[in-house]
Structure formats: C-alpha cells, structure tokens
Amino acid sequence: DPEMTLLTYLRRKLGLTGTKLGCAEGGCGACTVMLSRYQTHTHHYAVNACLAPLCSLHLVAVTTVEGIGSVARELHPVQERIAMAHGSQCGFCTPGIVMSMYALLRNNPKPKMADVEEAFHGNLCRCTGYRPILEGYKTNSSARILNAFDCKLCFCFLQEATSLFNPADFTPFDPTQEVIFPPDHGHMVKFKNMVYPVILAPAFIPELNNVSHTADGVVFGAACTLSHMGAVLKKAVETLPPHQTEVFLAVLEQLRWFAGLQIRNVAAVGGNIMTASPISDLNPVFMAAGCRLTLMDKDGSRVVQMDDGFFTGYRKTVLRPQEILLSIEIPYSKKFQLVSAFKQSPRREDDISIVTAAMSVTFTPGTDVVEDLRLSYGGMAATTVLAKKTANGLLGRHWGEELLQEACSLLAKEMTLDPSAPGGMVTYRRTLTLSLFYKFYLTVLQKLRLQVSEHSGCFSYPENIPPYLSCHLQAVPEGRSQDDSVGRPMMHLSALKQATGEAVYCDDVPLYENELYLALITSSKAHANILSVDASAAEKMPGVVTCLFADDIPGCNATGPIEHDETVLAHRQVTCVGHIIGAVVADTQLHAQRAAKAVRVQYEELQPIITIQEAIAAKSFYQPIRTIQKGDLEAGFKQADHILEGEIHIGGQEHFYLETNVTLAVPREEGEMELFVSTQSASKTQSLVAKALGVPANRVVVRVKRMGGVSGGRRAGPPFCRLLSPWQQTKTVRCMLDRDEDMMITGGRHPFYGKQGETTPPVGFLNSGKVVSLDVSYYSNVGNSMDLSASVSVSTLIRNSYSVANVRGRGFLCRTNLPSNTAFRGFGGPQGMMVTESWMTDVAQSLGRPAEQVRRLNLYVEGESTPYNQVLDQITLDRCWDECLTRSGYQERRAAVDVYNSQNRWTKRGLAITAFQKMSIFSVCVCVQAGALVHIYTDGSGLHTKMVQVASRVLGIPCSKIHISETSTNTVPNTSPTAASASSDLNGGAVQNACETLNQRLQPYKTKNPKGSWEDWVSEAAYFDRVNLSTNGFYKTPNLGYDFETNSGRAFNYFSYGVACSEVEIDCLTGAHKNLSTTIVMDVGNSLNPAIDIGSYFVFSGGGGFMQGLGLFTLEELHYSPQGVLLTRGPGSYKIPAFGDIPAQLTVSLLRDAPNQKAVFASKAVGEPPLFLAASVFYAIKDAISASRAESGISGPFRLDSPASAERIRNACSDRFTKLCPPAEPGSFTPWSVQV
C-alpha cells in the first residue's frame, strides 16, 4: 500500500508500539525513528515515522526505540539517562526524544550543546519542562556518553541538598552495543484524508539529487534534502571569500529555524519551492537572490528566474502540467551586495512564519548609493512577493535616514493587507514588514561600517546566555534508614520502560482478532438544527459495518460529568463545531474515517454565540452567578485616595496531552464490557458508559494503565467511549482521536475576561499602594455545556495572594457555542490570579511606584481572613517572598535592567516578581476522598512513585518490593479523579491507611521475631497463620464544610505558597522574547519526592507546571473563526513551549523547615501551583514593554491581554513604525479569528 506510513507499519504490522503517534503531522516528534542508508558511507538520520511512506524505505535500515535497548535485555545509555535524570514523566514523548538523541550520537559521538538543542527542535514534551532531559544527557562523569558539551550547565546542589540523580549510577556507554547496519528514501507526504493519484519517490532519481558547483553558484537537484543543502552551503561559506557567500548565509539563517531536524532530513528543496506556500522561508531568499530554476518535461528543459512572475497564485507556479523542477541554482553574491533573511514566528523553534523576508541590496562600487534592491516577503499575500515599488523608489539613494523614512512610508503603502486576511494579525504583519526592513537597514549600516546609533535594532534573538539550572532542595534528616524513601528523589517507577518503549499505553494494546474501528461524524456548524442525516453512501463503502446515531443509544443519551446537559450523540440540534452527531464502525481506521466523511448532514443554521463579549451582550449566562463578598465596598471606596478601572482577557489553553484520547472496548461474557481508557476518572467513565449502554455499572470495568499526559483533560473519559459498543456487544472496537479531532471536539482551559467594576467603582487604593476596596467581575467562556465550569468559576473567585478588606467578586458563566471547556491544571485559579496581578500592576504604574513594593504591601499575613472568611494560619508567603528576592538578587537585577534599558533602544529587559497562594484540595467536598487497595503477596507487595514511597515508609520495606498495578474500577470503586494536585494527599492518605492496617496485622509476628525479615513475617508466619494480607484503605480530607449561602465554614484544608521572580528580554521590533532567568521559591511542606516536586516546578510533572504556565501566558493561542471553527488544530498551528523556551537560568528552591501538619508525612500538594508562577514571566514582559513605551514618551497603565504573544508585545511597543500601520476600525470588517 503506497499510502502506508512507516509508523502504521511499525505499530500495526510489526507490533512495535514503542514508536508513538502524537500528531501525524510531523509536529511533535513522538514518532521519531532513525533511518540508516549506505551511499559512500553509512548515514544515520532521524525522521518522523508518521510522515515517511513505507514504500520509500527501499535499501534503508530502520532503528526504533526497541532496537537500541530494553529493560529485559540491556538498556542503552541514552534510554537509561533520560529515565534516571527524571526526564520521563508520562513518558509518551520519551521514545521520540531517545531516538533523536540516539541518531545524533550515531553521527556525532561528541556533540556540542548546540547540536543537542538542534537535534531536539522537532521534539515536544508537555510534562518534563525539558531541563531534566538536557541534564540527563549532559551528565559529565566517568560513565559519560556526552563528554564534550560546551555549555556551562551546572546542576549545583547546596550542601544541604540531596542530588536528584547520581551520574555515577549510569551504565557506561559501550559502543559495541550499537546496531550495525548492512547497508532515500522519499519525502514527507501527509496522507491523512488525502487521495494522491500518483506518488513518486524523487530521492531515487540521481539527476534530482546532484549537487554541482558552477561559475555562478551552486546547483542543487530539486530532491536534495534541506539538511544536505545546509551542509553543502556551510562548507562553501567556510571556503569561499565572504563577499560571495551573502546569499548562502541568508539561506543558512532560514534553515536554522526551519522545522525540526527530522523534517529537514527528508524535506526537499524542490518540495519547498513547489509547495508554493506563501509562508515558505526559503522562497523569499531565492527570490531576493534571483535564483535560477531549471524546469523539465519530456520535450526538454527551460530555465526561469525566481522572481515575482514565478508564483502565479495561491500555491500555483508557472510550471506546466507535465513539467517538473529539475534543479535550483543558488548564486554567489557579488562584491558590494549585502543580503539578509528574517523569520518571525510565534515560537522560535520548529514553527511556521507569520512574516518571513529576505532583502538584498547592491551598492554602486565604493559608495553607499543603492544600485539594486530586492525586498521579498512571505506571509503578506497569497504568494511570496517582491516589494517592487518600494525598491524602485529607493534606487540611486544614499543608505541613510532619509532612505529609511522613504522606505517605511513606501512599504506601508505597498505591503497592505485586507483586515480580514487569512492568518489574522494584520496590523502586526504590516508593522513587521517595516520592522524587518529597519533591521536590514541597521545591519547594512553596520556592514558598511557607518555610524549606527541604534544598534540593538539589529540584534536577533538573544541567545548567548549561559544556561544553568540550580536546585536548592531539602535535606533528608540524618539517620533516616536508606530503606525509607520518603523525601528522597526517586526515579519515576515506569521511567525505564517508557524510555525503551516497553511501557504500554492504551493504543499499544495489540489488535484483537476481527477488531473494528469507530470514527466520528461531527458537526461543522456551531449552532444549528439538524434537518436530515444521510448515511446511505457511507453505509455502502468498503468495510463499513454500521452507522450509529442518537436513536441507536440503548440507554440514556443525556450525559455529562456533573450536570447531564450533554448528549452522547447530538439529537436534532448541534451546539458547537465538533459536536458528535454519529459514528461509523468499520473494519479499519481508514475505512471508518472515509465513510464518516461521506455522511451528509443538512443544517438549518441558528445564530451562534462564540465570544465572551457576545455572551455578555446577549446575557447568555448559565446559573448560578456566584458572588463572594466581604467588608463594605462603599466604605472602602470612600476611604480610597485613588480609584482605577481596568480589564484583561486571558485566552484559553489546549491540554495538548501528547497521547490523544483513546478507548478500546472489549466485550466479555454476560454483557460485561471491559474498557481500556485514557482517563483520569475510571469511576466516572464507568458510570457514564453504563448509563449510555443502559446496563448496571457492575457490567462495565474501566482499566487505566497509564496516560500520555493529563492536566485535567481526561476527567470523564473521552465522550466517544460512551458509544463504542452500544449496538452489539460482540466485537472489540477501538477509537483513537486524530490530533485535529481531539483539539476540535474537546474543550480546554476556560478563556476569561476580568473587568474591574461594573456597577460600583473598581479598584480603590491608598497613596501607599494599599488596596482597600475591589469589585471584580470574572466572565468565563464555558461553551455548550456546564461540565465542571461552576467549580472552575468559584476557584477563580477565591484564589488570590492579596488581602483586600472590602471586596466583591462575581463569576459569570457565559453560555456559548464552543466545545465545553473543562478542568485544566489550576482549575480557573491561574486566570483569577492573572486578573489580580493585572490590577496590582496598574495600581503600581498609576502611582509610579515599583510593582514589587506594592505587591509586597498587599500580601496576606498570618491571621488575616480570606473573602470566604477562612482565617489563614501557618502562612509562609512572606518567607517565600523574601527568600525569592534574596535568591534572585532582585535589587541588583533591577539596577542592571535599568542600565541595560537606558543603553538599548530596540531591545528591552523586564523584571517581575509574583506570588501565589493555592488551596489544598477541591472545594467540591464529594471529591475529597480516596480509596486504595493494598495486597501483600508472599513474594512482594502490590500505586505511582509517591504512593510507593508512602507504602514503603509505613510498611518499613524498600520500594523495590512494591509494585503498582493499573487503576481499575473492579479493584477500587468510586475513585476520585487524579486532579487538582490532590492525588498525593488523597491517595497517599488512603495508602497510609491501608498499610497501617496491614502493619497492625503483622505486628504480632514482628514482636515475636524482632530480628526477622519481611519475608519471615509475611511468608513464613502470617500467611501460615491465615492472616488476611489484603486490605482497603480510605481517606477523606477532614473538617471541610464551606457554605456559599452564608459565606462561612472551612473551605480548605491548607494552603501552598510560592513566589517567582523572572527576567526577560524583548525585541521591540518583532515582539520576540527570551526568558532570561526565573527564580522560584516554593513551600511544599516536607517534600515526598524532591525529584518529582522539583520536577513539577521547572518541569510540570504529570502534565503541567511552570512550563505549561509559560505556554498559557506567553505562547499558546487558540484561534477561532467568527463562526466558531477552531483554526488551530495541531502542533503546526498551536504552539506549546519547546526546548528553547525554558528560562536560560532557572533556580528552584524548596522552602526549608516548613512542615505541613495537615497532609501525609507533612507534605503539600505540588502539581498545580507552579503553573501560576509563570505569570512572573508575563509581568516581566509587561515591564519590558513599559520601558519601550517610555522611549516613545508613553507612561502609565496599559492593557496587555494574555498570552503575551509576539503580536501583542510588538503592538504594545508603540513607536514610529506602528504609527504607520494603524489597525482597521473594529466593526468595519470580519476578522479571520476572534478573541473568544
């Protein structure tokens, strides 16, 4: 089958499921494998198996993660190190990262840090924060494999700290272990839902792969890969005189940030040209340089110049139907010619451009007079374009200020965009054309060695910051037994299996005989009545077994995690794009998906409500509208010296767990159904499936072995698992959502709009900065059903680190036609705290006082009470704050930032410190319970890493004797979801309870034989005495009972605290930013496992944390069309943080001597809190923008919505370029995307 990808072949035909499917579009790297090919020597290279056609692998050896080592056989050091350095959390990305590293080492046994970073450009991870991965691979010990890192990474532990891993434990690298190869494969083609009449593998055609050097330049065959082209050009740059290599350097600059290595290793230069994408990064350079293309058909060949005539329309070129591109000639630059290329994308690494450009100027010899000028832009029209009018207008001019001014006004007129242009960001894109020209202008001035007063304008992305990570942990008390693992850094229990690909995820369960596949039929309208559904064509398609609609649901069609206001399958009406209308069951995934697309649905469209503003205008709210109020607002405002208004919008966030939702339903006897589900709540999934099937819950067993990331997105099992087999319980049925489906169908973090004041004055404060009254309304975009939104909204109202005596917060739940938003790490808290920090910044700015002083003045102190009347005790906020100020060297940094800003016009630095207070556990009391089942087997005993540590301490046995089996509803019923950082408190309590019971039962044997071993007491004594060695444990959080109506009762068990200080640098011309440093101080009580807890900060263990917050507040943007269609449906358009986004310098400290008496072994919940600390990065960016605005004479508060994307940063840095590109009048056009 020419359409079969290597990934499908590995997973489905060979059962090699170590290689994972995360996106199927080359954007996540989970499917990375190494290919090896012998030409003159063996060449190894990493590729994305999801894009590689199997048939293109003739004479190529494929190495997968299973091939390099296994737990059973021998681990490869690359596998062992990532595991031992805590670089594998959920583990779904791990095999891909292992294979990228492996391929790098096969080619380059002594890589430099830059090589490692480049190798990882194409790999994403949502859990680890990347740093532990880099730490593991840079380990410098006798067991080294990477001994030549030229970086200054230092994993320094203070005297009192225990290190997170010990490199001496690593197995030495043994080169003889490497697989030996006896011996191009083709290029990346996205097969999904496409039909290709002809498939060619140009990699096998020698003429298309030639490289030759001519008198005018280098000629590359069209099938040369980008990696190969880069290598040839690099060599040429090293050998040729500099004046000849200006074009080559511009190509290399674009290649540096072009996709990931896996893509560059297979994508061909001809493919990039012929795709004719308007945002191709290479085409602007080829056009500005005037490259020559040789075209060929059966009648002969012709040469055309790459100019504005080559692209004839959107994705169209001058090639005739039977013609192919044979080669491209990249010319040497000439004396007096200077060339530069620029790319601006939302994320620096592996991202497509917003605007991309290349510029070439040739001067009359010996002068600064422009003889020839070519300015080429991508992202400004349906094709790559030349700004011809501007260039012509500048011919014969001197390269100076006058030329610059003329260029800007000409460009502003020539590079226009319709305000509705696809891709949006219209004002930003227009401004970029000017900003990039200005960068070129300054760069040329520098090269001409003319006076440059504003040289910071030609800085590119700040890169030369020595990275380091520093951890300050807690010491394990002296004398504690080595067997007691509590408080010690312990490797994730499954990490080794995850690193070798042996860990089994839901879709790794082998195919059952005659297994069927289910594909979904979803709504393309946001709000409509269903007039008719015609499945007749689909039913006749090959392999189709049945089509299912609402009437086929045997049980109840109403469903939902709390309120049953959702449908299993839409009935008569659809209320969002992606609403599931039906499903097709067929013999294969391909057949099911093709048939699902053939189902015709007729709609009668109704007016949708998409945005929060539309919901406010239409008063479209769910009830109740919750209010929390304390003090006397009116009296507070009378007392205030100043009042202030403000508003902020915080965008939503996609969970982007690397493993998409998947379910496998296996029929068992007597109507029983066994479901393998990737869900955080086995019990909820069980009850909802039973309800839809109309069977008692005891007929449904839900099993969860492990999940490839969670963060709240899997609270009630995927919606489709409720319909997997209602029609006949005889066949196994599987469904794994494609990445685009998963993003479209499931909701994520709620977008919020916070507004101070509605009916009363908003923020009232004194001259000192002390806030005395506050009235805030929080509007959340809930979507088409309630889900958990009521609790999320409450969480927004109550999470706050500041004390305000007179306060009112109201939570409005906007009913819109978006997929229902749901739980996401932080549960509304981060959005609420962002609103708070926004007005806190405004207060400081309006008073002209340092923000950190105003924040410190308003922090809660011991004994104060919250708006929900809980008195705070054991508060450590002030300790965390002061320690963070000291550890970050805040005052010195502030002085250095001010000096830097006074010396640099076009790059600015910013600094901010923010705090958080996090409540311990769900305010919804029913969830505040957990159960555990602990069995002692006579050869060992049978939860996740921290739970093992708890069991180990209570039972007094080493962790190696303990094993955690999967979560399943037939072992522990009525489980609470693993969420809200509560799992270790609740499950830890339950495990402790169970183990204490077992201990009591064993106590007589221990007393009788005090010197005996565990085996003596268990196998020899208790078992023979017929003692029950299995027990359930139970835990519920004590003394909770908050009542909303009376605003009284205890809402939370305890609070966690943390403070972060971040420094950033922004490029005022492009809006790019770099996270320079972050210092975190966290109070986690006595950490159960510092490796996992520290992990959670800079990492985001279990699916969230600091980097997830960094994504939320600075990078991740969901774009919806005004009609409610999600436009960002994969890693290509939705950007989560990558390796390059970690703060260059990161210091994480756990507050010492702060035990928490209210949870298991004095620990505190830790998973959620670090997420909000990333707000310090957002406010550092805002601080830097203020410095830029000050250059234009603008001061005082200004609105900056979240995320602080490059577009928002650039637009907020008001200057002479932005003035030339004013935004279109709102309401005068239909935007491409709307702020929901």
Ligand SMILES: Cc1cc2nc3c(=O)[nH]c(=O)nc-3n(C[C@H](O)[C@H](O)[C@H](O)COP(=O)(O)OP(=O)(O)OC[C@H]3O[C@@H](n4cnc5c(N)ncnc54)[C@H](O)[C@@H]3O)c2cc1C
């Ligand atoms: C994850 C990912 C990231 C990416 N990032 C970037 C990026 O940062 N910047 C960027 O510019 N692009 C980016 N791209 C686009 C990528 O560069 C192009 O898809 C790639 O260069 C195409 O090369 P290919 O060899 O796979 O072409 P193919 O997919 O094989 O071909 C593309 C098209 O060109 C035609 N074609 C190919 N060769 C010839 C020929 N010799 N003569 C005539 N027609 C031909 C094919 O028929 C097809 O229609 C990215 C793509 C992916 C998947």
Ligand code: FES
């Ligand atoms: S699955 Fe191949 S890159 Fe994501």
Ligand code: FES
């Ligand atoms: S460990 Fe990387 S995605 Fe979970």
